[in-house]
Amino acid sequence: MAVVKISSQVEETEWIALQEIARESRQSISGLLTDAIADYVRKRRLRPMVLDHLEASMDENEELGRRLAK
Numbered sequence: 474m475a476v477v478k479i480s481s482q483v484e485e486t487e488w489i490a491l492q493e494i495a496r497e498s499r500q501s502i503s504g505l506l507t508d509a510i511a512d513y514v515r516k517r518r519l520r521p522m523v524l525d526h527l528e529a530s531m532d533e534n535e536e537l538g539r540r541l542a543k
Contacts, residue, residue: 491505
């Protein structure tokens, strides 16, 4: 897999916390950032799909929902 170099700015307190986590877990900052980015991307892509399924389920079970609400 190709590696892309990025540059960003973060709050100093968050940077220090990230450095501490890297030290404690014996991981590189790059590794932690890669994991964090991958996790963020998974969550962002999953959410619309979950909401679509929820909406479809609610449409399918609209009558049941009305009955249960009584």
